[in-house]
Amino acid sequence: MTAEALEARPVPTADWVTIPDLHRNPFPIFRKMRDEAPVHWVPAVNRYMVTSYEACHIIENDQEIFSANETNSLMKRAMGHSMLRKDDPEHDVDRKSYGSVLRPKAIKEHWNAIFQANSDKYLARLKAAGPGADLIREYAAPYAAENLRLIMGFHNATQEDMQRWSQTMINGTGNYADDPEVWAASEQSYNEVDDAIDEILPYLRKNPDSSLLSGMTSMPIPLEAIRANMKMTIGGGLNEPRDVLGVAVWALLSNPEQLDRVLADTSLFPAVFEESVRWVAPIGMYPRETTRDTVLEGVQLPKGARLGVVVGAANRDPKIFEDPDSFNIFRAKKPHLAFGGGNHYCAGAWVAKASVAGIALPQLFAELPNLRLDPARPAVDAGWVFRGMTSLPVLWDSK
Amino acid sequence: MAKISFHHSDGNVDVLDVDPGTSIMRAAVTNGVAGIVGECGGQAMCATCHVYVRPEYLDGLPEIGDDEEEMLDCTTEERDGERSRLGCQLKAGEAFDNIEVDLPASQI
Numbered sequence: 363m364t365a366e367a368l369e370a371r372p373v374p375t376a377d378w379v380t381i382p383d384l385h386r387n388p389f390p391i392f393r394k395m396r397d398e399a400p401v402h403w404v405p406a407v408n409r410y411m412v413t414s415y416e417a418c419h420i421i422e423n424d425q426e427i428f429s430a431n432e433t434n435s436l437m438k439r440a441m442g443h444s445m446l447r448k449d450d451p452e453h454d455v456d457r458k459s460y461g462s463v464l465r466p467k468a469i470k471e472h473w474n475a476i477f478q479a480n481s482d483k484y485l486a487r488l489k490a491a492g493p494g495a496d497l498i499r500e501y502a503a504p505y506a507a508e509n510l511r512l513i514m515g516f517h518n519a520t521q522e523d524m525q526r527w528s529q530t531m532i533n534g535t536g537n538y539a540d541d542p543e544v545w546a547a548s549e550q551s552y553n554e555v556d557d558a559i560d561e562i563l564p565y566l567r568k569n570p571d572s573s574l575l576s577g578m579t580s581m582p583i584p585l586e587a588i589r590a591n592m593k594m595t596i597g598g599g600l601n602e603p604r605d606v607l608g609v610a611v612w613a614l615l616s617n618p619e620q621l622d623r624v625l626a627d628t629s630l631f632p633a634v635f636e637e638s639v640r641w642v643a644p645i646g647m648y649p650r651e652t653t654r655d656t657v658l659e660g661v662q663l664p665k666g667a668r669l670g671v672v673v674g675a676a677n678r679d680p681k682i683f684e685d686p687d688s689f690n691i692f693r694a695k696k697p698h699l700a701f702g703g704g705n706h707y708c709a710g711a712w713v714a715k716a717s718v719a720g721i722a723l724p725q726l727f728a729e730l731p732n733l734r735l736d737p738a739r740p741a742v743d744a745g746w747v748f749r750g751m752t753s754l755p756v757l758w759d760s761k
Numbered sequence: 762m763a764k765i766s767f768h769h770s771d772g773n774v775d776v777l778d779v780d781p782g783t784s785i786m787r788a789a790v791t792n793g794v795a796g797i798v799g800e801c802g803g804q805a806m807c808a809t810c811h812v813y814v815r816p817e818y819l820d821g822l823p824e825i826g827d828d829e830e831e832m833l834d835c836t837t838e839e840r841d842g843e844r845s846r847l848g849c850q851l852k853a854g855e856a857f858d859n860i861e862v863d864l865p866a867s868q869i
Contacts (some may be wrong), residue, residue: 704802
């Protein structure tokens with residue numbers, strides 16, 4: 363045993379943590395855990411939860427010890443074995459099959475115009491619903507879903523299909539309770555996505571466009587991998603931009619001094635975006651598994667330990683972020699972990715920034731005068747593995 | 762072993778000896794050199810390992826690829842037409858045996 367291991371302390375147990383408490387508001391729980399140790403065994407979650415920035419950062423940069431290829435992964439069952447549950451070199455082959463579709467040049471040349479058209483369309487829908495409407499339901503969700511549908515090339519599906527597929531398969535990925543109804547809905551979406559891919563690939567071979575699926579037709583990548591990666595992308599590319607958009611609007615409307623500064627200087631929207639994903643990471647936790655006995659930031663972990671990398675907690679680590687629970691777009695710039703890091707760094711990060719900070723946020727605040735929260739119906743934020751606004755009723759001055 | 766000298770914007774210098782195949786980004790991240798973030802782990806995807814290569818070391822560097830070119834237009838500190846590179850694309854033993862880089866004031 364190494365000297366390091368001898369000095370390492372055993373993992374404390376956090377038996378006081380419950381899933382309903384995490385779902386309501388995980389941040390006080392994360393704080394209490396992080397203050398005590400960087401890693402805990404959490405019986406309710408059946409995982410080691412890693413809550414310090416330093417430990418999360420170490421994991422992200424060491425796929426030899428902290429493997430993404432988790433045993434008995436719920437995500438593999440719900441979506442197939444996607445690149446998100448592979449290590450390099452296998453991961454790298456899948457990742458390269460995405461080509462340049464999600465990169466800044468393609469966004470500038472192809473996607474921004476499409477995002478703008480979609481924002482126009484769903485902003486009109488929100489306006490038609492009138493003051494008091496739910497911004498998530500009428501705008502953020504369909505906007506994110508329609509953007510993703512076109513980026514992926516699902517010309518044979520609707521944005522409503524995308525929303526249903528995303529939510530049901532995400533529910534499968536988080537089905538720790540093994541609820542058979544959740545699995546049934548998830549499996550139905552699994553099969554619908556496979557059918558949609560089988561139908562659209564021959565069309566895209568004849569009618570190529572800038573989409574992900576079109577790019578796949580000329581890549582040396584097995585159909586099985588395409589199917590799994592597309593499902594992962596449906597799960598990872600819809601709820602997240604929707605949720606950062608909702609959280610950003612809610613945070614600005616709850617902080618009028620900051621909102622005034624942003625309305626006076628719209629070049630601050632990228633800072634609003636970055637602070638929103640730091641403050642409430644849309645994906646709060648993702649899994650890893652140790653490949654050997656190891657010591658993580660002074661804490662002993664056995665081989666085969668199932669870890670939850672809680673980036674939602676790391677992003678509020680006071681060692682890195684001053685006054686971490688405050689939403690502050692003017693805080694000192696530090697790299698947050700909301701997009702993950704290392705080889706699994708979010709492939710959609712540029713798309714999210716362009717569609718949310720570049721188009722949706724500026725347009726919402728420009729076209730909805732005196733946009734404000736509805737005092738009669740408070741907004742609701744919820745979740746911990748995935749967190750965002752479940753409803754956001756808003757008012758504005760309509761002419 | 763190859764040598765990398767990181768010149769920080771405050772005048773401090775970090776010098777590392779690294780194994781062949783190690784990129785400037787990886788060397789900085791694994792040795793805790795401040796001023797390089799390397800969010801994406803070396804896929805030329807995030808533009809947070811921007812470095813300014815000192816002029817005397819520019820000869821012999823590999824050409825800037827399409828992905829690197831695209832990302833160099835997304836850096837936080839302004840791109841230098843001659844000296845700007847992504848640290849993840851420059852590997853010891855391939856691009857250099859000894860190199861000195863200036864670090865930008867910010868990567869994000």
